[in-house]
Amino acid sequence: MAETQSVSGQTPAQQRAGWVTGTLILFCLASTIITAIAGLVQVSFGEYSMTFLEAWRAVFNPNVILNVTAWSAFLFGTELPEMSTASIVVWELRVPRVFVGIITGATLAVSGAIFQAVTRNELASPFVLGVSSGAGFAVLATLIVFSGLASVLPLIATLGGAVAFIIVYTIAWKGGTSPVRLVLAGVIVNMVFQSLQQGLFFFADDLGVVQTAVAWLTGSLTGTGWDEVRIAILPALLSCAIAIGGARQLNVLMLGERTARSLGMRVERTRFLLSVVAILAASAAIAVAGIVSFFGLVVPHIVRNTVGGDYRRLILGCLFAGPALMVVADVGARLALSGTQLPVGVVTGLVGGPYFLYLMRKQQSMGEL
Amino acid sequence: MARTQDHEREQDRITDEDGVAIDSALVGENLELSYPTSEEPIVDCARLDIPEEAVTALVGPNGSGKSTLLKALSNHLEPETGTVRIHGDDLDSFSQKALARELGVLSQENDSLGSISVEDLVYHGRYPHRGFFDSVSETDREAVERALELAGIEHLRNAELGQLSGGQKQLVWIAMVLAQDTDVLLLDEPTTFLDVHHQFRVLETIRQLNEQKGVTVAVILHDISQAARFADYLIAMCDGELYDWGPPEEVVTEQLLADVFGIEATVRYEPELQVLPKRSLPNRRL
Numbered sequence: 001m002a003e004t005q006s007v008s009g010q011t012p013a014q015q016r017a018g019w020v021t022g023t024l025i026l027f028c029l030a031s032t033i034i035t036a037i038a039g040l041v042q043v044s045f046g047e048y049s050m051t052f053l054e055a056w057r058a059v060f061n062p063n064v065i066l067n068v069t070a071w072s073a074f075l076f077g078t079e080l081p082e083m084s085t086a087s088i089v090v091w092e093l094r095v096p097r098v099f100v101g102i103i104t105g106a107t108l109a110v111s112g113a114i115f116q117a118v119t120r121n122e123l124a125s126p127f128v129l130g131v132s133s134g135a136g137f138a139v140l141a142t143l144i145v146f147s148g149l150a151s152v153l154p155l156i157a158t159l160g161g162a163v164a165f166i167i168v169y170t171i172a173w174k175g176g177t178s179p180v181r182l183v184l185a186g187v188i189v190n191m192v193f194q195s196l197q198q199g200l201f202f203f204a205d206d207l208g209v210v211q212t213a214v215a216w217l218t219g220s221l222t223g224t225g226w227d228e229v230r231i232a233i234l235p236a237l238l239s240c241a242i243a244i245g246g247a248r249q250l251n252v253l254m255l256g257e258r259t260a261r262s263l264g265m266r267v268e269r270t271r272f273l274l275s276v277v278a279i280l281a282a283s284a285a286i287a288v289a290g291i292v293s294f295f296g297l298v299v300p301h302i303v304r305n306t307v308g309g310d311y312r313r314l315i316l317g318c319l320f321a322g323p324a325l326m327v328v329a330d331v332g333a334r335l336a337l338s339g340t341q342l343p344v345g346v347v348t349g350l351v352g353g354p355y356f357l358y359l360m361r362k363q364q365s366m367g368e369l
Numbered sequence: 370m371a372r373t374q375d376h377e378r379e380q381d382r383i384t385d386e387d388g389v390a391i392d393s394a395l396v397g398e399n400l401e402l403s404y405p406t407s408e409e410p411i412v413d414c415a416r417l418d419i420p421e422e423a424v425t426a427l428v429g430p431n432g433s434g435k436s437t438l439l440k441a442l443s444n445h446l447e448p449e450t451g452t453v454r455i456h457g458d459d460l461d462s463f464s465q466k467a468l469a470r471e472l473g474v475l476s477q478e479n480d481s482l483g484s485i486s487v488e489d490l491v492y493h494g495r496y497p498h499r500g501f502f503d504s505v506s507e508t509d510r511e512a513v514e515r516a517l518e519l520a521g522i523e524h525l526r527n528a529e530l531g532q533l534s535g536g537q538k539q540l541v542w543i544a545m546v547l548a549q550d551t552d553v554l555l556l557d558e559p560t561t562f563l564d565v566h567h568q569f570r571v572l573e574t575i576r577q578l579n580e581q582k583g584v585t586v587a588v589i590l591h592d593i594s595q596a597a598r599f600a601d602y603l604i605a606m607c608d609g610e611l612y613d614w615g616p617p618e619e620v621v622t623e624q625l626l627a628d629v630f631g632i633e634a635t636v637r638y639e640p641e642l643q644v645l646p647k648r649s650l651p652n653r654r655l
Contacts, residue, residue, distance in 0.1 A: 252493055252496055261465070262474040263494070264469025265465065265496065
């Protein structure tokens with residue numbers, strides 16, 4: 001017992017509540033500040049020219065922030081109250097984009113974190129497991145062919161994502177799954193769904209629809225408004241709440257299938273239910289922002305490296321870091337090229353891809369968690 | 370084999386040599402076990418008893434079906450035929466969580482987990498006692514403290530699992546199963562791959578648990594001489610069948626060591642049971 005660890009003076013009771021560490025609090029705080037700053041930068045740009053000061057004054061305009069009618073107009077689509085032009089531009093056109101960024105960032109990160117625990121695979125993410133392309137196909141089909149169903153877009157996206165995930169899981173299942181088989185099955189299913197997506201373009205007769213669809217396939221927050229917030233906020237809140245509540249189940253799943261079983265968990269059922277939550281979360285994001293690549297894969301990694309692998313901390317960290325990174329990426333998407341806006345998915349792909357390669361090089365083994 | 374069949378008609382009751390009845394915590398009857406990939410049954414056993422409040426060791430060579438049998442006893446493997454009862458009730462009549470409150474299981478190999486702290490892992494042992502929304506109760510806290518103390522790893526509570534030696538890790542896993550607070554404990558080769566010091570630590574923990582709290586233990590041990598010294602009862606398995614069952618002094622014979630383990634060995638019964646292996650026997654099937 002020479003390698004005895006140092007014992008802290010805390011009593012056990014104090015330590016139990018102590019899964020909230022200083023690092024976690026700092027991490028969440030920093031993420032919040034970054035989100036706020038990036039959000040403020042984002043609302044300062046746009047076609048209606050405004051100085052930074054004007055824009056920020058409009059953001060913090062107490063007549064809007066403290067106005068119940070205004071919020072009801074934003075969140076429930078009721079009549080907008082009388083307000084200044086600057087306020088309307090900022091609050092109707094620019095602020096919702098930040099909110100959509102926050103929602104999609106949080107849901108994609110949480111979705112990736114859940115998938116990584118359910119499959120016990122570091123490489124898992126809604127994108128890798130086919131959920132993104134399945135949901136993408138479903139949404140694209142809705143936009144192009146069944147445009148009347150646009151109001152239930154998240155539901156359709158969820159269905160598409162679920163179908164794709166089930167196909168991937170079935171292909172990879174052979175008395176259990178391995179990380180490599182899951183990823184390979186995901187790649188194949190992704191390719192099939194992408195071909196289907198491209199095939200759909202032949203049915204689009206309107207060039208405007210095609211442009212929307214393309215922006216949407218790369219993942220874009222451009223032009224998102226309160227409509228998108230309204231669509232995504234409920235599934236996002238629901239899935240994030242369940243994810244926080246289910247953190248202990250995720251932790252037990254991480255102990256491995258046999259141990260989880262011995263402890264009395266119905267492993268297959270728990271996995272299935274948590275997968276549904278992850279699919280719902282990813283679909284909420286995909287329904288409003290399209291396929292933002294690499295996000296669900298990379299963010300849980302960044303959070304894990306900072307706050308550790310405990311899912312109680314990890315999920316919370318993802319809920320803060322996801323929005324921060326998404327809003328920052330969206331600022332990048334807006335400002336990278338002067339004159340035109342990139343889809344945010346291009347930025348996350350260009351930054352996230354190399355970062356993930358760097359992780360792969362750095363770690364000895366990658367795959368099983 | 371003959372010995373167990375003699376008692377087959379009796380319900381949950383076997384007798385020792387003096388005719389005193391022994392209660393069984395776990396009973397397996399007419400078990401035929403196989404995996405989906407295999408055609409032949411791997412284990413075929415008419416009756417198996419794990420006596421209440423005693424330590425029973427399962428011994429046998431590699432591939433004799435010990436682990437498979439333990440999986441069936443812990444409901445990790447559905448038997449082709451036959452039933453397993455715990456304190457008289459069929460395993461299938463329990464919900465998974467209710468069963469985990471009666472029966473603790475430690476697998477042979479546990480997945481390597483890097484960053485989890487010892488205390489957090491041991492708290493996972495309370496999983497079957499907690500509902501979805503329950504927070505940690507005083508009972509949970511006490512059970513974890515007891516488990517840490519019994520396994521002698523209180524000083525490691527804040528350490529990360531990844532930093533510990535193999536032996537320390539095993540003690541942590543055992544503490545997790547102890548925190549489950551079950552009356553019956555099944556352990557699959559808890560001492561394999563450990564150095565002698567940690568082997569004894571593990572065995573002493575099990576023994577203490579049995580003596581202090583009357584926990585029924587079934588443990589697979591690789592080392593026959595260790596099993597002979599340590600256990601109250603031995604179950605010797607060979608080719609998926611029960612070769613013999615009983616107290617070590619009766620089960621461990623030179624004949625058994627030749628038949629089951631394929632070794633020539635001397636067995637000393639005085640002053641205490643001792644197995645002295647000499648050499649392997651030729652012409653063995655395996």
